[in-house]
Amino acid sequence: MAMLTNRRKEVAVAASLVAPFVLIFALVFLYPTIRLVQLSFTDSPLIGAGNWIGLDNFKRLLSDRLFLTSLKNNGYFILLTVIPTTALALGIALMVTRLRGKLQALALAIFFLPYILPVPVVTHIWTWMLDFQFGVLQPVITFFTGKPVAVFKNPYWVMPAIAAVTIWWTNGFNVLLFIAGLRNIPRDYYEAAQLDGATRWQLFARVTWPLLWPVTALVLTLQLILQLKLFDQVYLLSSGGPFNSSYVLLLMVYREAFQLNHGGYASAIALVLFVIIAALSVLQFQLLRVGGRR
Amino acid sequence: MQFRKLLTATAIALMAIPAMAQENITWWDFLGGGDGVRMKALIARFNEEHPDIKITSTTLEWGTPYYTKVRTAVAVGQGPDVMTYHLSRLPLGLDEGVLDQVTDEDLKNAGVTKDSFFPASVKAASSDDGKLYAVPFDIHSLVLFYNKSYLEGSKFLDADGKLTGINNLQDFEEALAYAKEKGAAAPVSYATADDGGVYRVFYTLLRQQGGELISGKEVLAGDNLQKAAKSIEVMTNWATKGWQPEQAAYEASVALFTSGKSAFFLNGVWEVPTLVDTDKKGALGFKWGAVQIPNLMGTQTAWADSHAFAIPANNKMSPEKRKAVMTVIGWMEKNSLAWAEAGHIPAYMPVAESAEFKKMEPNATYSALANTASYDPRSPIAGVASPTYDAAINIISPAIHGYAEPMAAAEQVKQDLQDKLR
Numbered sequence: 188m189a190m191l192t193n194r195r196k197e198v199a200v201a202a203s204l205v206a207p208f209v210l211i212f213a214l215v216f217l218y219p220t221i222r223l224v225q226l227s228f229t230d231s232p233l234i235g236a237g238n239w240i241g242l243d244n245f246k247r248l249l250s251d252r253l254f255l256t257s258l259k260n261n262g263y264f265i266l267l268t269v270i271p272t273t274a275l276a277l278g279i280a281l282m283v284t285r286l287r288g289k290l291q292a293l294a295l296a297i298f299f300l301p302y303i304l305p306v307p308v309v310t311h312i313w314t315w316m317l318d319f320q321f322g323v324l325q326p327v328i329t330f331f332t333g334k335p336v337a338v339f340k341n342p343y344w345v346m347p348a349i350a351a352v353t354i355w356w357t358n359g360f361n362v363l364l365f366i367a368g369l370r371n372i373p374r375d376y377y378e379a380a381q382l383d384g385a386t387r388w389q390l391f392a393r394v395t396w397p398l399l400w401p402v403t404a405l406v407l408t409l410q411l412i413l414q415l416k417l418f419d420q421v422y423l424l425s426s427g428g429p430f431n432s433s434y435v436l437l438l439m440v441y442r443e444a445f446q447l448n449h450g451g452y453a454s455a456i457a458l459v460l461f462v463i464i465a466a467l468s469v470l471q472f473q474l475l476r477v478g479g480r481r
Numbered sequence: 482m483q484f485r486k487l488l489t490a491t492a493i494a495l496m497a498i499p500a501m502a503q504e505n506i507t508w509w510d511f512l513g514g515g516d517g518v519r520m521k522a523l524i525a526r527f528n529e530e531h532p533d534i535k536i537t538s539t540t541l542e543w544g545t546p547y548y549t550k551v552r553t554a555v556a557v558g559q560g561p562d563v564m565t566y567h568l569s570r571l572p573l574g575l576d577e578g579v580l581d582q583v584t585d586e587d588l589k590n591a592g593v594t595k596d597s598f599f600p601a602s603v604k605a606a607s608s609d610d611g612k613l614y615a616v617p618f619d620i621h622s623l624v625l626f627y628n629k630s631y632l633e634g635s636k637f638l639d640a641d642g643k644l645t646g647i648n649n650l651q652d653f654e655e656a657l658a659y660a661k662e663k664g665a666a667a668p669v670s671y672a673t674a675d676d677g678g679v680y681r682v683f684y685t686l687l688r689q690q691g692g693e694l695i696s697g698k699e700v701l702a703g704d705n706l707q708k709a710a711k712s713i714e715v716m717t718n719w720a721t722k723g724w725q726p727e728q729a730a731y732e733a734s735v736a737l738f739t740s741g742k743s744a745f746f747l748n749g750v751w752e753v754p755t756l757v758d759t760d761k762k763g764a765l766g767f768k769w770g771a772v773q774i775p776n777l778m779g780t781q782t783a784w785a786d787s788h789a790f791a792i793p794a795n796n797k798m799s800p801e802k803r804k805a806v807m808t809v810i811g812w813m814e815k816n817s818l819a820w821a822e823a824g825h826i827p828a829y830m831p832v833a834e835s836a837e838f839k840k841m842e843p844n845a846t847y848s849a850l851a852n853t854a855s856y857d858p859r860s861p862i863a864g865v866a867s868p869t870y871d872a873a874i875n876i877i878s879p880a881i882h883g884y885a886e887p888m889a890a891a892e893q894v895k896q897d898l899q900d901k902l903r
Contacts, residue, residue, distance in 0.1 A: 234556035319728040337728040429879035445549045
């Protein structure tokens with residue numbers, strides 16, 4: 188009997204400890220999500236009630252050219268960022284770990300600095316650096332292409348340019364994750380391998396890479412989620428143009444909801460994006476784990 | 482006894498409050514620039530002259546942020562008592578139900594009548610069934626600024642140094658070529674990399690051909706598509722000939738003209754104060770003028786919009802407060818001469834036709850445009866910060882820089898906007 192009361196007590200204590208989180212989670216995440224799903228089946232405006240229209244919003248999505256363009260652009264952006272930023276971060280991390288003491292701290296700080304900047308600051312810096320008339324980078328572009336390029340106004344340059352800015356901005360965090368991962372690899376492994384006459388490449392391919400794989404998988408997954416949620420940079424640098432070549436799903440959600448007052452339709456797009464992100468990231472993480480186990 | 486006296490005194494004091502009550506009016510606007518300064522001065526003057534009414538004004542960010550806030554605030558009944566509104570946004574405003582009807586009694590309380598405003602502005606301020614939902618305050622339009630130094634000795638300046646002889650596109654382009662020869666870096670400056678800058682020029686050229694951007698539920702119906710393509714073609718031609726600046730942001734387009742590198746400048750009347758002030762400081766270095774956009778394509782008209790006053794729907798105003806709000810609006814209309822200094826044409830005709838306004842330059846020169854102005858199409862997807870503005874920066878601006886053929890661009894404008902109208 189005594190044990191039972193103890194157990195009850197434990198449950199009560201546990202519940203009271205978890206309750207604040209559950210309540211806040213339910214209030215600021217769960218409830219809005221449920222409402223979002225409800226809204227996506229209605230034609231309601233941003234605020235106020237609407238009519239239940241079943242799957243009409245989703246049917247309309249499938250024939251909405253802008254939605255398909257946005258989906259394509261999201262995919263293109265993923266290609267441009269996820270693997271390049273992971274590879275770059277790994278490279279930088281490998282170099283930074285070779286440094287020692289204060290020099291390492293300095294190098295780390297330099298790479299991490301952009302990450303602490305708010306988006307508007309980042310986009311402002313880059314708009315000026317790439318400014319068509321006065322940008323300090325225009326001579327570089329002129330050197331390669333023969334003429335200055337208004338990068339955020341050019342349908343071919345805009346996405347790669349936004350990708351470059353994004354990588355510059357967010358790479359520091361990935362470097363940090365990789366450095367933490369690298370530090371977790373015991374030095375003995377390297378010493379043992381070296382004793383057996385392993386070359387530098389072999390050290391990387393046979394020791395570092397497999398042992399670092401869980402971190403790499405994590406970085407890839409985090410990046411996938413983050414880059415699918417692309418909005419701020421596009422909104423501030425190109426507003427989706429030119430010719431919709433940088434239009435992405437979240438920008439569409441924003442425009443439908445806040446510019447055109449279509450709460451229901453915007454919710455439907457948001458829901459689709461939510462499902463895409465959830466499905467892709469689960470799938471990717473599972474695939475990467477399988478890949479790592481080999 | 483003492484206590485009782487105190488109580489009585491308090492009761493009397495409390496009773497006295499309503500009699501001396503001051504109506505507090507919450508005012509929202511989006512006027513952040515030079516016109517904001519002039520508006521704040523007007524509000525201060527009003528507060529001084531009316532001890533019984535006090536306006537507390539808040540300036541919010543122009544464009545989508547402003548209109549989103551209005552919509553959310555009105556929905557929960559937390560809107561202001563009076564707000565500024567673009568008449569081009571009125572169709573969407575009616576759709577959203579954020580505007581309260583302005584009744585005849587309201588107008589009586591303001592001391593104005595419907596027919597004392599320019600008819601076009603009243604039409605733009607009314608719903609389709611003719612009910613008034615805002616009180617027009619001004620008419621602001623695209624105008625043509627010119628730098629006299631580039632035109633001296635040509636047939637384009639008359640004996641008084643006024644612009645003359647531009648009666649069609651050919652004349653205008655001849656003047657541009659002339660200015661180019663005289664060394665103008667960008668003979669005609671406008672914001673070629675800005676949504677509003679591109680849209681206003683495009684819409685003016687379209688309307689001058691008698692074109693309609695949106696007719697009912699159809700975008701660029703019939704031969705309007707060709708007319709839109711023609712407008713884009715004209716703008717593209719100005720770019721290829723090196724007559725207009727490449728990828729000019731709004732500020733850059735203003736700077737090109739004020740620094741004397743452009744002979745002509747296509748922008749709204751709201752840039753008049755910039756030129757007046759710079760000239761006063763002696764920093765301009767050239768003589769300038771502003772006229773209504775010449776008839777380039779066949780019809781005398783130009784893009785225009787109005788600032789107006791509106792009362793949010795879903796308000797719980799007492800009749801006294803509403804009366805005070807209308808007093809504010811009426812007073813602003815009657816004192817809109819001070820507002821005209823920001824370049825605008827007062828929508829209230831007694832002021833627009835007053836001797837004082839007729840002396841005001843350059844406003845008086847271009848004020849005739851009020852009768853031929855082309856407002857934005859009446860559609861929830863048109864107006865300030867709307868999809869039509871997005872289409873200008875997304876499609877027309879890259880097209881005039883050579884990234885698409887005029888016809889292909891016009892077709893994409895049609896397609897994109899039509900999708901939004903579904």
